[in-house]
Amino acid sequence: MKNRTFKMAAKILFSFMIIILLSFQGEGNGLSSGNGDIGQEQETKKARLYKDVFPLISETDLYCSFFVMKKLQLDIQIVGAEKEDERVLFRENDIFFVNKGSADGLETGQIFTIVEVGDKVRNPITGKNYGRLIMKRGRAQIVSVEEKQAFAKLEKACEQVTLGQYLVPFEEKSELLGSDLGYDVEINEEERAQGTLIYFQDEYGQISKGHWAVIDLGEEDGIHFGQQLVIYRKTDKKKGSIKKLGSLIVIDVQENSSTVKILSSIDALVLGDRVQPRY
Numbered sequence: 001m002k003n004r005t006f007k008m009a010a011k012i013l014f015s016f017m018i019i020i021l022l023s024f025q026g027e028g029n030g031l032s033s034g035n036g037d038i039g040q041e042q043e044t045k046k047a048r049l050y051k052d053v054f055p056l057i058s059e060t061d062l063y064c065s066f067f068v069m070k071k072l073q074l075d076i077q078i079v080g081a082e083k084e085d086e087r088v089l090f091r092e093n094d095i096f097f098v099n100k101g102s103a104d105g106l107e108t109g110q111i112f113t114i115v116e117v118g119d120k121v122r123n124p125i126t127g128k129n130y131g132r133l134i135m136k137r138g139r140a141q142i143v144s145v146e147e148k149q150a151f152a153k154l155e156k157a158c159e160q161v162t163l164g165q166y167l168v169p170f171e172e173k174s175e176l177l178g179s180d181l182g183y184d185v186e187i188n189e190e191e192r193a194q195g196t197l198i199y200f201q202d203e204y205g206q207i208s209k210g211h212w213a214v215i216d217l218g219e220e221d222g223i224h225f226g227q228q229l230v231i232y233r234k235t236d237k238k239k240g241s242i243k244k245l246g247s248l249i250v251i252d253v254q255e256n257s258s259t260v261k262i263l264s265s266i267d268a269l270v271l272g273d274r275v276q277p278r279y
Helices: 002-050 059-063
Strands: 054-057 066-069 076-081 095-098 111-122 129-145 150-157 166-169 176-178 195-200 212-215 228-236 241-253 258-265 274-277
Touching (some): 066 212, 111 150
Antiparallel strands (some): 054 176, 066 129, 129 150, 195 212, 228 241, 228 274
């Protein structure tokens, strides 16, 4: 009798423990499910936050584009190379020499941007001259210096590097991540600085998203690197009607001009289209 009572009590206790364990397991699963939902929700929020973030300004924009130089100040020039009679174009890692040396302050290890001088850049509406187009062709490092000449190695080439091109001090800049702020802003020509698209990459007749251009606004107008501007066009001068066309970002700033990249456009852009900084 005692044995039966003991066995019955043991069964009841065992069943009770099983029920408790199952109960805890259910709560644990529920908790894990909740954490999973929270984690998934956080990931969704992150995805929404960063879905429009991308490289606004790339390494190519920084080191392979162009800018306008108001007054030419170029004196370090590529004047020769190894096996000069066989060399027309330079390739990466080729050695060339320039017309300046230690007497002019050149030192081993210095890095320069290789540039080519282009035509004058003028405002297509007013005819105002803003200076010469300076096209970035590559990057070189001084590897040996003599008193009146120096040898440099071509580290990176964007376009053709040839004799006669110039070297200017290399300015290291950081790429920029962000989002296109768009062009849904108020256009106010009376209170805000206005500018014009005055030169297009490769002298194209029209450009769109991804192309480079020059505008006639610069440091003296408060323009700065990484700033976004709105592009628009006057469709009816008498009525003052305008059409917003797109957005751009500044990749290089000079005194009274800036190099920009088109971020977005709903129509082909032409010289003379107007720009306004975002405020």
